[in-house]
Amino acid sequence: MAKLAHNAYGKSDVRVTKVVRHGDGGGRHDLLELSVNIQLEGAFEKSYLSGDNSQIVATDTMKNTVYALAKKLTIESIEGFARDLGRHFVERNSHVTSAVVAIEEHRWNRIGAVAFEGSSREVRTTVVKTSRKCVEVTSGLDGLLVLKTTDSGFVGFLRDEYTTLPEVTDRIFATVVKAEWRYTQMPADANAAHAKARGAMLEVFAGHKSLAVQQTLFAMGEAVLKVVPEVEAVTITMPNKHRIPANLKALGLEFEGDVFVTTEEPFGEISGTVER
Amino acid sequence: MAKLAHNAYGKSDVRVTKVVRHGDGGGRHDLLELSVNIQLEGAFEKSYLSGDNSQIVATDTMKNTVYALAKKLTIESIEGFARDLGRHFVERNSHVTSAVVAIEEHRWNRIGAVAFEGSSREVRTTVVKTSRKCVEVTSGLDGLLVLKTTDSGFVGFLRDEYTTLPEVTDRIFATVVKAEWRYTQMPADANAAHAKARGAMLEVFAGHKSLAVQQTLFAMGEAVLKVVPEVEAVTITMPNKHRIPANLKALGLEFEGDVFVTTEEPFGEISGTVER
Amino acid sequence: MAKLAHNAYGKSDVRVTKVVRHGDGGGRHDLLELSVNIQLEGAFEKSYLSGDNSQIVATDTMKNTVYALAKKLTIESIEGFARDLGRHFVERNSHVTSAVVAIEEHRWNRIGAVAFEGSSREVRTTVVKTSRKCVEVTSGLDGLLVLKTTDSGFVGFLRDEYTTLPEVTDRIFATVVKAEWRYTQMPADANAAHAKARGAMLEVFAGHKSLAVQQTLFAMGEAVLKVVPEVEAVTITMPNKHRIPANLKALGLEFEGDVFVTTEEPFGEISGTVER
């Protein structure tokens, strides 16, 4: 006999753009663009087992709820909006045990009172899990591409018959930072906390003398813990977006740390969790 | 003080194409195309904490190892190759506690003795975790887009002030199936097991009278358990790739289950785990 | 003074799924999934120069027109539907000089009376330009990934100080075929013509002893001209999806035409137009 061991469902990639029109005479607007994912857990077995949907909140209703609450609420931060959305579903439905609301916020840079530029792939993220007992808040960022042209080496690693990588004391270090930090509780000012965590990671990346991607990753995590007291742990994933020295010798030329081949695959993938 | 709570690293998207040239006179070749991801867990703290890489297997070496073992071994199945790769790293390195090797196999259809067509997005997958004590094998598929034009409805769900979705007894049901089934042990014939599981899911999808995506998902998982005795649990994720009735009424025409708007976002996302 | 030298506008990626329900007792359905792009050319200068939209067919109306005609018309082929759509806009609007309608048809394979599998990236394409005087029909395909494991070499090319590529008499030849063939007039049976052209290209690819991608490309174009009399010219683009011999020698192993590194970039890009 088959049984349902776990289930969850929801709506993904609900995209909403919100404009806040300030009545300040200057006609300045604020812009917020979010992608919202909602997943509910609870007593939905009847739908899976027999197609009885009497316990099902339609995913289309979840989508509408995002629009409705985006209208009704002041969105101070994505963390707060995710909590409000989760609370909505848990409070209304006694059979829903938890709601996991994940939000990505796209970056828009102001170029005028009502105009914005948004070409960046970087997104600010949050995942808020709301259950009857507690609210767990994890925030972070994804898609932040950074590169340093020096102050990065990699020596002293293990060697065997399949090791061909030379030791290098000066290489390019490029990565797309994905970071998620867990708060002990909803921070008083989630926007400020995000800015501080992001700034600390960039500062370490730019200034660090790196002996390994692993070492830089740890130092970046440590810096987040240092500047944001409400963070209890931070997990960082940093793919190594390799820039490989061009084989100039075969072309009768000398490589002098200047010409590199940009590659997408394969790539190293380094991760770590740093706690207090 | 910050401490390292968890760490792992490895090489992702190592892509390898292997040709097997049969000496059978007819000149027939077989083709295998894989993307390999390797992640090691173990005593790598020194690299994170101080940049001492003496315990680090370079990810470049992992890449070379994939090529070397692809050369030296007969690849009977991706499950077997993943196990062999994992074992290689665990056996050689006493400080490595486990290796997680994930492989995607691309689908190539034969169009000649030495020619193949491979336009499909569907991939066969496996994740094999090898530790000193045991080998855990999970296999599956991803990217399998299927659609049925009828025999699907959705009625009887909860309604509130944000519910606008009408009940329908006949709709299009389209999804991209992602399935992962956990074996109790490495199956004797992993290729046959994969074919049986895939076939069972397609048969249910095509024949099932669906009252909810949830119900069809459960039935598909149940079918996998039925046809492959070595499977102990199967997790399926099925996004609802909505085809929405075109608003023909506004155009002076009548919708008769015939013209639908294909949409990518937002989408329902349904998942479930079915066990024995 | 700035002047408007050229203009065009329209709606892109109008996606429509059409179900044809056969009243044949067996309950068999047909499925058609299209992405439609429409571009109009004509006397739209007033909108560009002064924002006077009195000559503008809204792109939203174009979208609705796709849905409406998908409802009202029997779609025998994408070529016919593209012509009907183009004619609609040209006939109704005397200031529209031409309509270019490009359609991509997604591939769905039947897996049941009402169920289909559609994971392929390959699309069937057409571009129909309708003006007051004539209809120009170009059809083709895109995204057709093919690979042959042998019967492909590349020797005798020019060499200079930057040439490091060795001559090879046996290599993997992989490509994503994009082909566009121009008809002298709308073919009587565009579906049959497409199937014949596609089949001819695949047959040549699979059987050809290739001395250069260029040579295979020409032979494939020649084959299309041979099997479809209504075609007057065919343009084929074939990126060289390189599979590079793994550097096994550095690993103490021998390359024997067996283990290749799959790469996405950079890639050779070969194109040619073959005419009668």
Place this chain on the structure above:
Amino acid sequence: MAKLAHNAYGKSDVRVTKVVRHGDGGGRHDLLELSVNIQLEGAFEKSYLSGDNSQIVATDTMKNTVYALAKKLTIESIEGFARDLGRHFVERNSHVTSAVVAIEEHRWNRIGAVAFEGSSREVRTTVVKTSRKCVEVTSGLDGLLVLKTTDSGFVGFLRDEYTTLPEVTDRIFATVVKAEWRYTQMPADANAAHAKARGAMLEVFAGHKSLAVQQTLFAMGEAVLKVVPEVEAVTITMPNKHRIPANLKALGLEFEGDVFVTTEEPFGEISGTVER
């Protein structure tokens, strides 16, 4: 008899990262990341017709040439580098009639003396066609996502039975700008010219009261002509990245220009060429 009416081939997506290390004591580095596409036209018929490659410059050699010239030359601008690459192939090969070199430059923002952030999708582009007689330079940008929250309307367009779009005097206007401007000759300072053209387009976009995407497009093109005297024509393509008012009325709420649904498809696609 089939004949070869047109042919061209080359290497695409040759990605190169160049570091310039300034000997200025401060240890400041500059970073340049390019994707280079090369297409040659000339007397290559023998390769297509009979597989005789004696006139073929291998695409692998083109790739190496990019690396070699990136090493040997000072890259003042992508326009100059594209011209130098094209000249290289035309001058060395009397049977090559022209070389079309297209370069995309990725945007990197300095975050330290040797560190950079590069998450933007926007690229600076150039296409330089070098033949024996002349050099044609077209430059531009792609991927520049901009949005304005007001000062955009769309009224007075044609209406028929398939028109459901309401007239609006205040809507969101979002687009991904692609622009290509043709220079009368290689500009003295291509970097300054690019910055001026880009700045002018952004200024118009941010400040313009838009009555139609078409009108804004023309005004942006006009501005480029005004600020860069070396430009003789500019072609702009602006997809309408629709933000659709959320259907709040159905949820018992009122839309007040505040909550919009972000959509990717279908999308309006507007283009125009503005000349002196």
